[in-house]
Amino acid sequence: MLKSLFDLLETPFNRAFGPRDNPFHHLGALTIFFFWIVLVTGIWVFIFFDTSVFGAYQSVEYLTREQWYLGGVMRSLHRYASDAAVITLGLHLLREFAHRRFQGPRWYSWITGVPLVWLVFPLGITGYWLVWDQLAQYVAISTAQLMDAVPIFTDSMVRNFLTESALSDRFFTLMAFLHLVGLPIFLVFGIWVHVMRLSGPDINPPKSLMIGGTTALVVLSLFHPATSQGPAILSRVPAEIGLDWFYLHAFALLELIPPGAVWLALISVTVALSAVPWILRRKTSPAIARVDLDNCNGCRRCADDCPFNAISMLPRSDGKPFDLEAVVDPDACVSCGICVGACPTATPFRRHSRLSPGIDLPDRSMVSLRQALDAATARYPGAIVTFACDTAGAGPDAPDAPHIPVPCLADVPPPFVDYAIHRRGAAGVFLLGCANGACRFRLGLQWTEARMRRERDPMLRGRVDLARVGFSWQDGDSAETAYQRLRERLGRAADRDREAAE
Amino acid sequence: MNHPTRWLVQILAYGAFLAPVAYLSHQPVMRLLGENQAMIRIAFSHAGEPISECRQRTQAELDELPPNMRRPTECPRERVPLVLVMRLDGDTLFEASLPPSGFWRDGQTTVSREFEVPAGTHQVEIRMRDSRRESGFDYQLARTIDIRPHDNIVIGFDPNQGGFNFSGSQP
Numbered sequence: 001m002l003k004s005l006f007d008l009l010e011t012p013f014n015r016a017f018g019p020r021d022n023p024f025h026h027l028g029a030l031t032i033f034f035f036w037i038v039l040v041t042g043i044w045v046f047i048f049f050d051t052s053v054f055g056a057y058q059s060v061e062y063l064t065r066e067q068w069y070l071g072g073v074m075r076s077l078h079r080y081a082s083d084a085a086v087i088t089l090g091l092h093l094l095r096e097f098a099h100r101r102f103q104g105p106r107w108y109s110w111i112t113g114v115p116l117v118w119l120v121f122p123l124g125i126t127g128y129w130l131v132w133d134q135l136a137q138y139v140a141i142s143t144a145q146l147m148d149a150v151p152i153f154t155d156s157m158v159r160n161f162l163t164e165s166a167l168s169d170r171f172f173t174l175m176a177f178l179h180l181v182g183l184p185i186f187l188v189f190g191i192w193v194h195v196m197r198l199s200g201p202d203i204n205p206p207k208s209l210m211i212g213g214t215t216a217l218v219v220l221s222l223f224h225p226a227t228s229q230g231p232a233i234l235s236r237v238p239a240e241i242g243l244d245w246f247y248l249h250a251f252a253l254l255e256l257i258p259p260g261a262v263w264l265a266l267i268s269v270t271v272a273l274s275a276v277p278w279i280l281r282r283k284t285s286p287a288i289a290r291v292d293l294d295n296c297n298g299c300r301r302c303a304d305d306c307p308f309n310a311i312s313m314l315p316r317s318d319g320k321p322f323d324l325e326a327v328v329d330p331d332a333c334v335s336c337g338i339c340v341g342a343c344p345t346a347t348p349f350r351r352h353s354r355l356s357p358g359i360d361l362p363d364r365s366m367v368s369l370r371q372a373l374d375a376a377t378a379r380y381p382g383a384i385v386t387f388a389c390d391t392a393g394a395g396p397d398a399p400d401a402p403h404i405p406v407p408c409l410a411d412v413p414p415p416f417v418d419y420a421i422h423r424r425g426a427a428g429v430f431l432l433g434c435a436n437g438a439c440r441f442r443l444g445l446q447w448t449e450a451r452m453r454r455e456r457d458p459m460l461r462g463r464v465d466l467a468r469v470g471f472s473w474q475d476g477d478s479a480e481t482a483y484q485r486l487r488e489r490l491g492r493a494a495d496r497d498r499e500a501a502e
Numbered sequence: 503m504n505h506p507t508r509w510l511v512q513i514l515a516y517g518a519f520l521a522p523v524a525y526l527s528h529q530p531v532m533r534l535l536g537e538n539q540a541m542i543r544i545a546f547s548h549a550g551e552p553i554s555e556c557r558q559r560t561q562a563e564l565d566e567l568p569p570n571m572r573r574p575t576e577c578p579r580e581r582v583p584l585v586l587v588m589r590l591d592g593d594t595l596f597e598a599s600l601p602p603s604g605f606w607r608d609g610q611t612t613v614s615r616e617f618e619v620p621a622g623t624h625q626v627e628i629r630m631r632d633s634r635r636e637s638g639f640d641y642q643l644a645r646t647i648d649i650r651p652h653d654n655i656v657i658g659f660d661p662n663q664g665g666f667n668f669s670g671s672q673p
Contacts, residue, residue, distance in 0.1 A: 012511065013515060015508070015511070016507075016508050016511035016512050016515060017508075017512060017515075023515075023519075079527060080520075080523050080524075080527065083523045083526070083527050084519070084520075084523050087519070087522065087523065138534070145614060148612055148614050151603060151604075153612075155547045155610065155612065156545055156546065156547045156612040156613070156614055158545050158614050159545045159546065159547075159658065162543060162545055162654070162656040162658075162669070163656055163658075163669045165669075212512065212516060213516075215516075216516040216517075216519065216520050217520075219520075220520050220523065220524055224524050226527070234654065235653065235654050235669070236652050236653065236654055237534060237535050237540070237541045237652050237653070237654045238534060238535075238652070239533065239534060239535050239537070239652055240531045240532060240533045240534060241531060241532050241534060242528035242529060242531050242532075243528070243530075243531070243532050244526070244527050244528060245526040245527075246526060246527065252532060255532070255534075
């Protein structure tokens with residue numbers, strides 16, 4: 001249901017931004033990009049920041065009021081980019097959950113993402129603390145109350161923020177260190193660990209989204225600048241506080257339940273999130289890719305295309321005159337078949353020898369794919385053959401056209417498209433990928449398109465007219481529209497051929 | 503979707519994204535105190551007396567111990583809980599027995615409580631027992647204070663300075 005909701009939301013974005021630039025397809029990268037903005041603007045703000053009890057508020061006020069044209073905008077960008085990052089982070093987490101991207105070997109990316117959430121919030125909280133306005137006063141006291149509920153501390157932390165005499169300048173130095181150096185270093189390290197099992201991780205969003213996102217935040221900063229909430233006066237309690245609900249929502253809970261219960265709630269959510277890959281694990285896992293050394297020449301295309309770094313190229317072990325052989329890591333392979341689609345030996349044209357590629361999926365082999373294609377083209381001669389990935393759904397309503405399921409479109413080696421058209425007489429080939437062009441296996445659609453457009457090995461042979469190949473995810477159109485376009489192209493080509501013949 | 507429509511939808515999308523950023527970064531406001539209210543907080547850490555007297559070890563007990571651990575007295579680690587009572591204008595606002603911290607109950611007791619009270623002149627009385635005796639109190643302080651709206655009155659405790667103290671008040 002959550003996935004359907006995302007599909008529904010993403011469709012208009014796909015049309016407006018295009019599948020490549022759809023912000024929903026780059027939520028993790030957008031989060032990292034917003035943190036880049038936070039870092040750059042934070043450096044500017046820190047240049048003018050005074051790390052003392054009496055200087056902190058005044059220095060931030062100077063930036064906001066006297067230097068509004070730059071410092072004020074920088075401060076606002078600092079805050080709004082942080083808030084935007086929480087939105088994209090939350091959506092990223094929800095979307096990955098909706099697409100069940102925690103199953104199988106992908107548990108690693110899921111579980112390493114959980115501590116990142118824990119790092120982001122202290123980063124925001126310490127930032128609010130440094131301003132030392134009435135909100136900071138509230139944040140300081142509330143944080144101290146939370147810390148006092150942790151049984152490992154023997155002294156009361158809250159006492160440090162109840163009277164002016166108890167407060168020290170050095171405390172601001174410590175907070176500045178945590179906010180500027182300590183937590184960001186852990187965050188960067190955490191992001192590296194989070195993506196280390198991915199091949200070509202998406203850490204930079206497309207340029208159009210960077211420009212659009214930055215422009216939008218600058219406009220917001222100019223028209224609705226971030227301001228402080230009056231200086232902190234510890235002998236007074238602010239009557240009301242404008243809370244940043246993205247970072248400080250846990251403090252609102254403190255008004256309703258005791259600190260111990262807030263900790264319990266936070267820890268429960270963390271444990272539940274961490275347990276998701278095991279609670280919702282698949283009952284059975286598909287068989288992982290298997291290397292057939294007799295047909296592997298160590299070309300390393302499978303390793304280059306694997307989205308999860310599951311294939312290593314190791315020195316040859318069978319005495320054959322090649323340097324390397326492919327070895328599949330069973331703990332990282334997700335059985336997508338993208339490696340099979342990259343294998344140059346996976347060609348259906350072989351008739352005199354067995355179709356046995358250098359790498360193959362035992363449950364969904366190339367032999368069975370060719371059999372399905374042969375059967376489909378025999379039953380529907382001259383029709384459009386649709387290769388559809390498992391998550392693509394029913395696809396275009398075309399009862400007279402065969403529909404061949406594959407785990408991922410990139411599991412279909414380009415020679416199969418050639419074979420369908422030139423050997424089996426198909427009118428064209430329609431490639432039906434995951435909804436809205438968001439590949440379940442990260443890079444499947446990207447590699448498929450590059451291979452078919454002859455930009456990446458193994459390429460589609462030059463004799464195949466690309467007008468006879470349709471992609472469901474192009475231009476942000478629906479699969480039905482893309483299919484109709486292919487039909488129209490094929491119809492026009494047929495008319496031209498007929499006229500030429502006459 | 504034609505170009506102008508795409509641009510328009512993109513602008514709307516950015517607007518929809520920024521709307522919660524603009525609003526939730528400082529709204530809705532949270533009311534911490536009523537118009538005519540003030541806050542009294544009790545905040546301190548203090549260790550009660552050991553739960554029982556130290557006792558002299560017998561010679562036989564000392565002989566059983568390793569040479570470097572032969573201290574003549576054996577004192578319990580555990581501390582007594584603090585008994586704290588706070589009264590405002592004669593009414594009991596808070597009364598509790600607060601256990602020491604630590605797995606062995608040998609740490610300080612940390613007290614952190616806050617009470618919302620109406621502004622005005624009040625008689626505040628606070629008492630604490632930190633010893634093994636069964637009744638009565640070891641420390642107490644009574645003071646009439648004038649509390650303005652939104653004042654933050656902090657009651658601390660320092661045995662070296664005579665016990666309880668008030669800060670932020672208008673005596």
